[in-house]
Amino acid sequence: MTADAPPAVRLEEITKTFGDVVANDAVDFRLERESIHALLGENGSGKTTLMNVLYGLYEQDAGTIHVDGEPRSFDSPQDAMAAGIGMIHQHFQLVEPMTVLQNVVLGHEPIDGGLVDEDAAREEIEALCNRYGFDVDDHLETPVEELDLGTRQRVEIVKSLYRGADTLILDEPTAVLTPQEVEGLLDLLEELRASGRSLIFISHKLEEVLAAADRITVLRDGHAVDTVAAADTSRQELARMMVGREVSFERPAREAVPGEPVLETEELSIVGDRGLERVSEIDLTVRAHEILGIAGVQGNGQTELIEALTGHRVPDEGRVHLRGEEITDVGRRQRLEAGIAAIPEDRNAEGLVQEYDLVKNALLGNQTVPPYANDGWLDWSAVETHAEEIIEEFDVHPPDPTARAGSLSGGNQQKFIVGREIGHDPDVLIAAHPTRGVDVGSLEFIHDRLLELREEGLGIVLISSKLDELRALADRIVVMYEGAFIDEVDPIETSDAELGLLMAGQRLEEEAERETGDRSTLGETRPEPDAEATVDRRSGGDRER
């Protein structure tokens, strides 16, 4: 890399508007060769729009694009690809019933005598995979729908490389990955950089960006706030640039002590949809004024456990109690009315009806609960008031109850859901990944609300794959592995490395446990994912149901 070589990509004064909304306002951006450049910003700050301009999906209103020093204009992604730019979208663009091989070559099939030359394609892909240490060539004949999300993502990357991409844009690549897969991806990015590729990596997660990128450009409200070297900045500084104000990572000390148990399970076992035991003999207790964290690699039975707690699934064995009363066979609606609120794992599919406005969405889950419903009749004015209250209290943008839910950003959708779920004064909250895909500002807000709720006396079950979230919120952490709780640990006194080992199914040795006393300060440091890297990836499908 010489100082004189033109940057791989240079964007000059890019402006892009949608109607009255300015998504990018004269944004400058410079991607050096052989570097990893993170584009950091909250949801809706214009990151993806800027990259879609570079990728030829949108045409900019003003400004110029330079690739390798040459001014270029792209009418379509095909043009961008021809210039060596590849983009891996947040939602993968793969044809699910087709095999990995077919997906990779799609549109660029090597032809021999009018037929697709699969052998040539296979050879070429295998060569690519060997060069970068990809495992994708193990699955060439597997239909994409059978692969887990991490592998699908690598298929996307191989697809771009196969098309000759020198510059790769990854849009929120870690949003769908487990901590272990994230680690693998970051290694892969290093590998690609070492081989001479330049990478742009869109994210709103501070840790990741600090760990992976060389340089970081922060966007806020369509403006490029600043570009900094990762080595010279901090979480605190980045968060301030992103949000535009100081963000506190400190949590207030708790005041209330845990009270009576509110939700309990007794030897709960669930046989999953494929006949495998997904949850085995789980005893769980959540008390009032307590947050119980459940840590674990996704696909270890959390989904089934959540369903048994919320009432979406009847367990095969064992019992569930709410305030001492057995509710094992009670369905979702009655549990909801009895005070078990739930933040769904998948907010797009389960949390909101995308086509409904916020008023109608405010009724979701409350359609049999007074005052919104009386003897089966709905009171829409009460619902509307409720929607307005949520919007105000949870700072939902845009503050318009008639806005379509699908038009909101992820963070605002999640704030709305959290507001709605705790709106009817529940005793228990099952919070599954409450801040997944949520920007820093909303994350802080949701965390604060969960802690407040604990002070108000709720028993909260927090299922999360983010260790820092569990650590920040939970009073106790239980680790779930292959359907069982294998250990319970103190969130302050256990390091990320130890948690990672537990999540991989290794019980901590006596020795290691004694050591933790000396390492209690680790809670504030960045996650150390080394240990997590040893966690074997659970093979696909499981989490895609």
Added chain:
Amino acid sequence: MSDDPGRTREALDRVAARLLDASVYERVGIAVGSTGLALLIGLVVVAAAGHNPLLFAQQLVVGSVGSTGAFTRTLRFTTLFILAGVAVAVAFRAGVFNIGVQGQLVVGGIACVLSILWLAPFVPNGPVGGAGLTLVGLFAAVVAGGLYAALPGVLKAYYGANEIITTIMLNFIAIGIVGWAVDGPLRPDDARSVRTEYLPEGVGLPSLVFSDPNFSILGLGLALAVVGVVAVGMTRTSFGYDMVTSGYQASAATFSGVDPQRTIVATMTLSGMVAGLVGAVFAIMIQGYFIDPSGIGTYGFDAIAVSLLAANNPVGVVPASLLFGALESSGSHVQIHSDVPVQLIDGIVGIVVLFVAAPELFRMLAKRTGLGGEKR
């Protein structure tokens, strides 16, 4: 395969997004515009076939609203279309594709006629007895139609059988068995045509306003009342919210505590109850007995187009039914009073259906395939 799949998809996406985002006014505009355009094309076709298009257009108007007789005939068809259209709309709104309205109306109709015929000997003659029997017949039709539709509902909810296939098959079963019964055990010895006994004197809906023996304003009133009940039920009750939400996004409905299986069965039952009423109104208001079901107009199928034209909105079904009723009515007029062949009339009705229903069909398809969806 297109060598440019990304772009094709984008273009499709834009069209789909445009359709999905259309406002109510735009959709009314689309419906009116496409009706007009379809009729215009129909006239061109008529002209191309060597007939006088102006005369044809005039006959269409005369045949639907040109005389009291034509007008009541239009209203008679409209009544049937409203009920059948609501039956379809209820199911479609909840995401359940009930293609079996035709079979359900046949079952409802025969249940209505049989219950009246069986009970008639025990009921005094005269207006009071007649009115009582009429109510019994309507009730029997609602119950029978509901049960006949609940069957595919149960099959779908608990056994995963595709309701489109089962309802279509149940149409054949209903038409076949009722057809056999009407031609066999139920056919009186002195009947020259395939039919049941006549309904007793006094059973029926008095025409009141118009003196058409085959149309009663009470029938239309009944249909409009059903529209009102269904519309209010869908928008103002917990059950309606459950149902419509299931249609929009089943996963979100389930998470909010809706029991998806029970909702499917309930939706099908409700849809079938309304479909049963179509059969009852057909038997009581129009025929006065029951006929070979293969000879009954295809109201249950046309109702799919009616419902699509109305964007599956029960209130929208009323104007849509008026249009279909008028076309049906003028069709039978043109058939008698002009030399335009009946096939051509059916073809023109087909063009209208295609034009007016296609946008809504695309909307539903786009929703199912996720085109025009959550991109920003």
